Amino acid sequence: MKNCKNCNTPIKEDSNTCPNCGANVSDTFEPLEEKTELQKLLAEANLARMRGDLNGAIDLCTEALEIEPQNADVHSLLGDIYKAMDNPAEAARWYQMALDINPDSKPDQAKLQEALALASKKKMGEPVTSKGNWMQPIDKIDRAIRYFVLFCAAAVMVLLIIGLTIWVVHSQKEDKTMINNQPAKTGETITKHPQSTQNTSSSPAPPIESPVIGEPEGGTLIRPLVEQTLLSRLATNPNIQQERLVIEDVKFDPRTDKIEVTMRFSDRPTVLTRIVVRKAEAVAATAAYEASSEAKMVTIRTLVSMPGKYASGEPKLVHICDVPRSITSVDISKADDAVLSRIFLNEWWDTEIGL
Structure with a gap:
């Protein structure tokens, strides 16, 4: 030294x-x-x-x-x-x-x-401002104070980092939960109506059936409010309940003020004839006009379960027709097949069923 x-x-x-x-x-x-x-x-x-x-x-x-x-x-x-x-x-x-x-x-x-x-x-x-080192203490007390300040600053930084990490993880969990709970968008099913004429003697090609009847598998069919209201009113109509009819679907076209009702018999009638089908459709059409004062035309699509004829037992589309508002003035219980056939328009029958 x-x-x-x-x-x-x-x-x-x-x-x-x-x-x-x-x-x-x-x-x-x-x-x-x-x-x-x-x-x-x-x-x-x-x-x-x-x-x-x-x-x-x-x-x-x-x-x-x-x-x-x-x-x-x-x-x-x-x-x-x-x-x-x-x-x-x-x-x-x-x-x-x-x-x-x-x-x-x-x-x-x-x-x-x-x-x-x-x-x-x-x-x-x-x-x-001194050129000396800030960490160079003046005495022992000053050294302790400076170390304490550094310790507090480090502790605050650690707490901030931990808090930020927790907030980020929590935000990611919330985002995943919102994504999982968001309902899937379901598009409305477009059903093509068959082209038919008033001449029932001719047999046009059968229409393409909608793959969705009522509610689709795995979710609830999204309907506009007007269709939900019509479906609810038809399902609770006492005449429809008396005829033991099940309303599968209701669609409303605001462009033409036309209602389309898809229905079926809850139990297959003992005797299934055209007059039985037409009277049930007349009841459903009358209920539709009662449920909507704006409707100008009601289209009825009738399904019938045929377990004896079809192995699957799935409902079969047997009849489609347009029913004008004049049906509301007809006494359906007394009307015969000739009266109803004159009122119904654009009828189509499934000839394979043999009604």
Whole structure:
């Protein structure tokens, strides 16, 4: 180990520059064992300053001044101590005294200028920024306070990160729940009506049946409000219930004010004839006109279960017809097949059933 000749700061053997004053000490150092009493006091004072014991450093410098009052190094070290105590005005006074003793000391000249600038800012109320390390404590209490502040800041950052992570995970779960609970959009099924004529003797090609009757598998058929209302009114109509009819579907076309009703017998009639089918359709058409005052035409599609003839037992479309509003003035219970056949329009029968 060696000491700086200017400020007596301990320096490593392989270093040529003083870490405190910046002097070149390659040729100007003295072994520790050859220190004088003054040099020992300076070294101890500087070490106390570096450790944060500023008051102890001042006491050691005071002892050094008693030995050699005109030592520039002691005055410069006192300037460093008062600067560390955030007293730039007092530090400038000691730097000036050091320059009075050693006017050629460039380190003291630079320190004096810096201290004067800091003192001027402090006097004007401006914030004073020190070039020293913020983590370099002044004393043990200051060190503890600074470490506590750092710990609190780190804890707050950790809590913020944890909170942000929880919020992101919770938001992702909510998004997945909303997606899973969102109902699938179901398009309305378009049913093509058969082209038929009033001439029942001809047998046009059978119509294409709608693949969806009532509610589709795996979900509920989405209907407009007017169709839901019509379906509810028809299903609760006492005449339809008396005839043991089941309303499978109702559609309303606002372009033509036309209602299309798909129905079936809840139980297959003992005797299934055309008059039985027509009377049931007349009851359904009358109920449809009662449910909607705007309807100008009602189309009836009649399904009949044929378990004996078809192995699947699925309802079979047997008849389609248009029923005008004039049906409401007919006594259906007394009407015969001839009367109803004259009222019904655009009839189509499934010839395979043999009605």
